[in-house]
Amino acid sequence: MSHCTKFDFKYTSEEAIVKAFRKLDIKCSTELVSEFKSEFSKQVLGKLGFLGNKQYRAICGIIGKYNIFLCKIGENDYELFIERSVVGLNDNEEMKKLSDDFQRAYIEVAIDEIVKKLDKGNMPSKVESSKNKYTVIFGSSYEYSLIISFEEGKITEEVIGVKGDFCTKLTEDIENILSHPTSELVTEWKQEYNMQIEDQKIQVLSLSF
Amino acid sequence: MLLPTNNICYSTVNGPGYRFVLWVQGCKLNCSGCFNPETHSYNSETSKDIKNIASEINSNSLIEGVTISGGEPLDYAIELIELIKMIKPGLTSVIFTGYTIKEIVKDVNKVKLIKSVDMVLAGRYNKKFEHPYLGKKLLNITGRVDSSYFLPKTSIEYSINLNKVTKTGIFKIQ
Numbered sequence: 001m002s003h004c005t006k007f008d009f010k011y012t013s014e015e016a017i018v019k020a021f022r023k024l025d026i027k028c029s030t031e032l033v034s035e036f037k038s039e040f041s042k043q044v045l046g047k048l049g050f051l052g053n054k055q056y057r058a059i060c061g062i063i064g065k066y067n068i069f070l071c072k073i074g075e076n077d078y079e080l081f082i083e084r085s086v087v088g089l090n091d092n093e094e095m096k097k098l099s100d101d102f103q104r105a106y107i108e109v110a111i112d113e114i115v116k117k118l119d120k121g122n123m124p125s126k127v128e129s130s131k132n133k134y135t136v137i138f139g140s141s142y143e144y145s146l147i148i149s150f151e152e153g154k155i156t157e158e159v160i161g162v163k164g165d166f167c168t169k170l171t172e173d174i175e176n177i178l179s180h181p182t183s184e185l186v187t188e189w190k191q192e193y194n195m196q197i198e199d200q201k202i203q204v205l206s207l208s209f
Numbered sequence: 210m211l212l213p214t215n216n217i218c219y220s221t222v223n224g225p226g227y228r229f230v231l232w233v234q235g236c237k238l239n240c241s242g243c244f245n246p247e248t249h250s251y252n253s254e255t256s257k258d259i260k261n262i263a264s265e266i267n268s269n270s271l272i273e274g275v276t277i278s279g280g281e282p283l284d285y286a287i288e289l290i291e292l293i294k295m296i297k298p299g300l301t302s303v304i305f306t307g308y309t310i311k312e313i314v315k316d317v318n319k320v321k322l323i324k325s326v327d328m329v330l331a332g333r334y335n336k337k338f339e340h341p342y343l344g345k346k347l348l349n350i351t352g353r354v355d356s357s358y359f360l361p362k363t364s365i366e367y368s369i370n371l372n373k374v375t376k377t378g379i380f381k382i383q
Contacts (some may be wrong), residue, residue: 192346197314200324203349204310205356 009155011078011106013177017059017070019112020105026061026068033058033069066098107150110177111136114146148174155179211256212288215248215280217265219272224303224328225358226273229266233289236281238307242336248280259288263295274301274327274354283308286318293325301354302326307333310346328354 011017021028035054056071059078065088069081080102082095111127111134118125118138125138133149147158155178192206213234223230235251236243243249266275275296282289283306293302304326306313313319313331323329332345347356 195310195348197320197324200350202323203352205347205349206345 028061233280
């Protein structure tokens with residue numbers, strides 16, 4: 001029995017964002033930040049009291065010459081912005097790497113939640129990671145696995161070997177942290193698992209895309 | 210045995226085929242943004258005898274089945290188990306509930322009720338979702354009802370019953 005879900009990646013949890021900053025050893029704080037259309041607008045008009053075109057509540061951190069902002073753009077919806085304080089030749093590559101590192105740290109926070117949940121249930125577990133994939137192997141003989149892979153803003157989670165609705169309970173937290181309800185796209189009802197209620201076997205379907 | 214009801218109508222947009230649709234009155238869940246808020250309060254003045262409801266269902270030879278919505282049908286599990294027992298075996302039965310599977314399995318009467326019907330659409334209404342069926346689970350109990358009917362779509366229907374007009378269906382994709 002396995003369960004496989006795909007969804008768009010989103011930063012949704014402020015707590016997980018803060019934990020991701022900590023994982024990267026970056027101090028962070030919550031501030032009101034402004035978005036300016038141009039450097040002129042920021043450097044000149046900003047000093048005259050202009051608050052920019054948009055203001056956001058953001059969780060902010062500094063790493064080297066880069067400022068990282070996770071701006072709250074909606075309920076449980078944050079967007080990552082990286083700003084450089086000094087222009088350099090390799091800015092684009094460095095900013096891309098920083099963005100990937102932050103996303104990875106954030107996903108690791110979600111993985112930590114899964115591991116905590118397994119620990120609570122006295123279920124031994126270990127985590128293996130590669131470039132775009134995490135595998136949580138668990139069970140008394142490490143017979144089950146949960147694979148989280150991420151690419152191009154999409155997350156795929158797959159639970160292998162788990163019977164019943166335990167797999168959906170297990171992935172609830174990860175879906176809450178890594179996705180946003182409105183990012184789901186739906187095309188069909190797919191069998192998720194079979195549930196045994198007393199003497200009756202019931203097919204449980206969920207909308208998938 | 211009495212069942213508080215908000216409305217009864219015949220419809221083609223609340224499950225497969227032409228159906229008898231019953232909205233119960235009263236819901237403990239009171240989900241924010243629910244599109245049937247008038248069905249949330251508990252008002253026993255609107256109660257109907259389940260024998261009379263069953264008799265109306267059984268006397269209609271055109272319907273394919275019964276859909277029970279609300280309000281919260283599972284808050285009236287005992288009454289609805291009795292009602293389902295009374296209806297003709299050839300009719301299919303569908304329940305729309307806001308309770309999650311986790312909540313349903315904790316309650317013996319709720320379990321009994323879902324085991325007595327053909328299909329249950331279960332899970333909280335979440336106004337953030339683009340369609341009310343998103344985030345819910347479809348429990349296929351008997352295999353007698355085609356799940357493809359429950360694909361998210363927009364369908365509206367006006368039905369007239371005893372000079373009362375009911376507007377039902379999914380009005381818009383939010």
